[in-house]
Amino acid sequence: KYDVDDKKILGEIALDVFKAPSGVFVTEDMEVYVADPGADSVFRISPKGELLETFLKPTEIAFGNTPFKPAKIAVDSKKNMYIIGEGVLNGIIQLSNGGKFLGYFATNKVKLNFVQEMQDLFFTDAQKKNVQSRLPITITNVMVDSENIVYSTTIGSNADNRVAKHNTAGRNVFDASLFAPTDLSDVYVDSRGIIYTSSLNGTIWVYSNDGYFIHAFGGKNPNEAIAGLFSSLDAIAVDANGKIWAADATTSYIQGFEPTAYSILIYDAIDAFNGGEYATSEEKWDAVLKKNQMLRIAHDSLGKIYLYTERYEAAMKHLKISNNKSFYSQAFWEVRNIVIQRHVSTFILALIAIWIFTKLIKRLDKKRGILEPLKRWGSKIKGIKWVDDYLFVFSFFRHPIDSFYDLKKGKRGSYLGSALIGITAFAIFLHSYIGRGFLYSYGPIEDIDFNVVIMSFFGLILLFVTTNYLVTSIKDGTGGFGDIFKMTLYSIGPWILGMLSITILSHLFTYNESFLIEIIHLIAILWTGVNIILGLQEIHNYSTRTAISSVIISAGFMILIAIIVMIVLLMGEQVFDFFEVIIREVIRNATR
Template identity: 40%
Template sequence: MKKLLKKSLVLFLALIFVVMSVLPVAASQATSYSYTLDDEGELVRTQDAYLPDRTITNLGLSDPEDMIIDDENNAYIVDTGNARVLVYNLDDEKVVTQIDKDTVGSKDFEGFNSPKGIFLTKSGEVYIADTGAKTVFRFKKVNETKYEFVRRYDRPTAPIFADTNYEPSKVAVDSGNNLYIVSEGVYAGIIQLANSGEFLGYFASNKSKLTPQQVFLKIIYTKEQEKNSTLLNTLPSTFSNVFVDAEGTAYSTCMGKGRDLLKKHSTNGTNLFKNVIASSDAFTDVIADSNGIIYASDSKGYIYVYTRDGELIFCLGEEAGNNDVSGLFSSLTTIAVDNNGNIWTADGKKGFIQSFTPTEYATTIYKALQEYENGDYTDALKDWNYVLRLNQMSVLAHNGVAKAYYNDEEYDKAMEHFEIAGNRSGYSDAFWEVRNKGIQKDLGAVLTVVIILIVLSIVIKLIDKKKVLRTKRKQLGTKLKELPVIGEIGYAFKCAKHPIDRYYDIRVGKNGSMIAATIIYVAFFAVYMIYQTGKGFIYQYTSVEDMDMGAVVVGFFAILILFIVCNFLVTSITDGDGTLKQVYMIPAYGIMPLMICMIVTTIMSYQLTYNESFILTVIMMIGGIWSIAVIFEGLSTVHDYDFKQTVVSLIITAVFMLIAAIVVLVVIIMWEQLYDFLITVGKEIIRNVTGS
């Protein structure tokens, strides 16, 4: 019996092993991570968007610089090192032909020198930018294997072109057959030529921006120093590539520091992207597919995918270095997309092309984006919700869900998802609709309440002809003012109205106290913290989690104490009459307008949209200017200064505060170094004593 059980168990385990060995195994083939943006605009890991598929290494490529794919999935690869353009069919996996001197067979075409860029028109014409030959070649497709040389676009002869460098590296052509040429070493913009070769001007020139350091150096440097200084290099970033889609929209990439390195242009060259948050300083190529999805590559090995509005969908990749890993690159030079939605790229150093297949996660996102563009909001909502099941924190998906709800007029749900996505602009639009509906619904009730209150006020005045109620109210107010601390705190309101007279009372000791001033300071700090962290979502950019509360508390009160002490010391040596106690009270009794405006702004931030932000700005400006004016008058009155003396004392106070801050910083650094030194010595002594 036992032997039978053992045999049965062995057979059962063997059967399980056999079945498991033939079952399909799902495993990620990704060799790099995919990233997207979180609600704070930071890159975070997400599901794999693309998986590396085919790596083609047997084409004999040498330094491939560019690639474009036609409607028949023929990849036109600019093989720079071999001075040719290779045409390779991605479906049949075979070389169709190549464009070079031998295959073209024209006496007017002597071959390529250093081809680097290519563009293919709808009519089948091929434009190739040749840096070494300093020209752009144009070919016409005769049949599958034959291309006929049409003409070349040499250096423009227009006087305005002058001595501009003309070494075409990339080229694109619009529906009117106008050429957009990226030339090496040209900072003025993309060279634009007519089909005839006439110079039309520069398209989409970049602007240089001075850094604060450069602005300071320009102020203090002489003209001679400016000429010789490398720090004052104000040349704009150069264009690295250009592309024109089927609709005639131009896209461009730039290399270098700064923003706006990926652009989508209007017909006059203006950048249509407001702000591309995630981009690269080493973009090499850009294309857009028929659905408006934008793909860009950079030399570091990263692929970026954006919506038609410039919102990052995801990026993937990393540098391979000297490792041969599928999907990683030593130098990613170009990017293209075939008819099946696969991404194709080329490694310029190692001479191979690589494809990436989109995952279900990526294809669902593309499908949802297209459905939304087509107005199919219900289908888009379903797909976005499916994406959220794959990635609950997808900002792109929450934005998509919110937009779908918004267009279906479900504004409350739209607000919820816009908030999760951190999309304040979308939230503001949805909130405006909700508020508008609320006003229309409750306006009658609000007006009724207002009318009732007005009528009650009139009735009370008629009944209270002898002003008994008014007298009792005044008596209650007087009793409250007579309470030691409350009355002294309330005195701050009087200072805001009549600063000269009220600060004079503080000067002669009639009003004000240290306790009341301290309470006001603590209250102001509490209001300040609420203002910083408690505004409505539209206006709240700072979260409590991101704040170093200890540093905020120490910084706030340190600056306050530093001002009080430094001002007292300065005024003591400049014949100021104020005592340390009075100087301590001056700011406290002057900040009430700003405190009130902070409270009002915080409350109103829950009821105002983006378009009404100027109201909050005006309120804060009024509060700030009012408080500064009151404190200024307080200093002038208490110290018995005129306007000029008060200004001078404040300037000297600011200088003293700066010096004191530097001294404190130096002392802290020295103490840290001394502490580290003592710890090191202590450890050395212990090591020598214990012998370990």
């Protein structure tokens, strides 16, 4: 027991019942709970250091044969205990204040990688028994704050709940994409709701009460005891003055860290925001941005403040920087509503003017033929073979069956025309991928792998054409590879139109209209699918049922080939490393 103000040790708790204590929690009335996996017990100790109660393995049937080796512990205001047990995979053990087993809390789910998913898909029951068992990732530590909210940390690269804030049902309310290291060892929450976590590599990570990353500091030095660095950072706590205390399990040192003026400014801004003091919070966040212009939580908080105070355009600016699309949608809806209200009359007058102008031009053209030069020029351009073949794609919107017949007989359409349609489709696909509005964007352009995008688009088309050619070759299809190639590209007109529409509307729609985006996308895909089925019917002389079956079989082969390619790519690096080791070994033996 250490007095942080006087910097004196006030006493020690050294009970004979202790075997290997590894977890400790102090309640508001200064009672001490100690988790001891060596003694298979949890000890409740008075403020004077006297043993009050010992909690052994629960006797309830529901607990069964589960081992009871408490490693970490946290206690809520009702003295209910939350225990991390060694070898327990079902979650946090929850005991009542009398030691009765209440159940498991906040269980981590088993997360399968690609290889394991393929094993589940293709392996027999006998083969599945021989594969390595799939166990959930264990929770490493637990904390209960002054409001009885439970927090936990999890180690592992596949863990979605590395830092978790649990609701009463045990579910994590934080976003799974929360920025956190893979080796978290402890978590602590201060009276403000600021979350502090420690990682085994010696770094301390700090988050807001909403799970926004604020900053991190520290580092690893396994060889020497250097201030600010750790050999193995195992535990962390924060006192009433905001000072962080961090324990090194290897060196047995405890280091203290005073909050900087920058940190205090952030914490004060968070407090003011949570208290609804938006003017004060705005002032403090502005001061924070002068010190760090790219702090995400600062932009996010300012964006929300501007939204709540009806400064919507400023809110959009900051929320876009913080990538908060949900609140950005709300601000954009308000801005769009204001623009519509201001300019609705102008918009209606413009539509009326366009309608009148169109009628006038048609009447003048009927009397004096003022559009004849333009029509002749259009007919001349359309008379060019490759232009007519390119524009032939629009015929498939109105008369798909007749158009596929003309394509099959060679009356219209060509390889060049279909290639130009493919290039157009890729250009619109690429523009849709990188040019959508912020709310519907796929992410920053710099994070997009364009090699994957290009290979995915053209690879998908060529893969379908190839697999369908192979399938229809053994199903008495009369069309050749080239016929399927042309048919496929002339069929994707609805998809091209759908992608173009979605890209344009993504700059105008909020999340409230997202269902319209989904409907357009669905219609475009279904329409294109219908075109492909009609095209296969015509070029192969198939019935509707046979055409549909050929598409389904082709899709199955496409999935199979994609899986094989992915497995080869995943194993390719391992095969390369294997041969590299062999070659190095041969060279080393040859040069001895």
